[in-house]
Amino acid sequence: AQSVTQLGSHVSVSEGALVLLRCNYSSSVPPYLFWYVQYPNQGLQLLLKYTTGATLVKGINGFEAEFKKSETSFHLTKPSAHMSDAAEYFCAVENSGGSNYKLTFGKGTLLTVNP
Amino acid sequence: NAGVTQTPKFQVLKTGQSMTLQCAQDMNHNSMYWYRQDPGMGLRLIYYSASEGTTDKGEVPNGYNVSRLNKREFSLRLESAAPSQTSVYFCASRDRGLGYTFGSGTRLTVV
Numbered sequence: 042a043q044s045v046t047q048l049g050s051h052v053s054v055s056e057g058a059l060v061l062l063r064c065n066y067s068s069s070v071p072p073y074l075f076w077y078v079q080y081p082n083q084g085l086q087l088l089l090k091y092t093t094g095a096t097l098v099k100g101i102n103g104f105e106a107e108f109k110k111s112e113t114s115f116h117l118t119k120p121s122a123h124m125s126d127a128a129e130y131f132c133a134v135e136n137s138g139g140s141n142y143k144l145t146f147g148k149g150t151l152l153t154v155n156p
Numbered sequence: 157n158a159g160v161t162q163t164p165k166f167q168v169l170k171t172g173q174s175m176t177l178q179c180a181q182d183m184n185h186n187s188m189y190w191y192r193q194d195p196g197m198g199l200r201l202i203y204y205s206a207s208e209g210t211t212d213k214g215e216v217p218n219g220y221n222v223s224r225l226n227k228r229e230f231s232l233r234l235e236s237a238a239p240s241q242t243s244v245y246f247c248a249s250r251d252r253g254l255g256y257t258f259g260s261g262t263r264l265t266v267v
Contacts, residue, residue, distance in 0.1 A: 050196065075256075083260070084246065084258045084259060084260045084261055085199075085246070085258045087255075087256070131198060131199065141204070141206045141212065142187060142206070142250055143187075143189065143201055143204050143214065144189075144199075144201070144248075144256060145201070146191075146198040146199040146200070147198055148196060148197055148198040149196075149198050
């Protein structure tokens with residue numbers, strides 16, 4: 042079964058600093074990869090997804106992620122953190138077995154942005 | 157508005173009580189899912205339904221049952237609630253373009 046590892050359960054950055062949230066996956070075939078954000082007491086919002094094609098994927102709110110097959114990674118970055126980016130971020134991989142598609146999530150990274 | 161609707165939003169149960177969490181989507185999606193979210197554990201799949209009339213176990217199915225009532229509705233039942241089932245439950249559906257839509261969640265406390 043595919044799995045997702047998010048390195049760092051809690052990342053703290055200063056406002057204006059680079060945001061880097063790490064995600065590694067295990068998969069025997071090229072996967073579909075996702076990043077979701079969850080603000081306090083809310084549901085999940087899709088930031089971006091990689092399916093095929095360009096390995097650098099741009100998402101909402103200035104975030105982007107790069108699919109690196111050789112490193113089995115899909116790290117999320119943002120050049121300059123805003124206070125409003127404080128949230129929990131989840132990396133996910135889609136497993137597929139025939140037509141049985143399902144998402145497997147990492148354990149999440151809580152991002153704190155300091156003024 | 158189109159989307160995934162979950163009811164109730166909050167629920168407190170006593171140990172041993174039963175309840176059903178309701179989920180409905182109006183996007184004509186084939187696949188629907190139930191996840192639970194616990195601190196430090198991410199979201200874990202309980203059950204899913206690839207299409208109307210089919211259901212399959214996910215990673216943590218023990219203590220739960222599901223019903224895919226029709227294409228729109230996918231319910232999750234706790235027959236005898238336990239404190240370990242205290243969690244936030246999310247329903248989701250998937251479209252053919254790899255889009256997953258999540259509901260706003262049900263916060264369940266079992267005392």
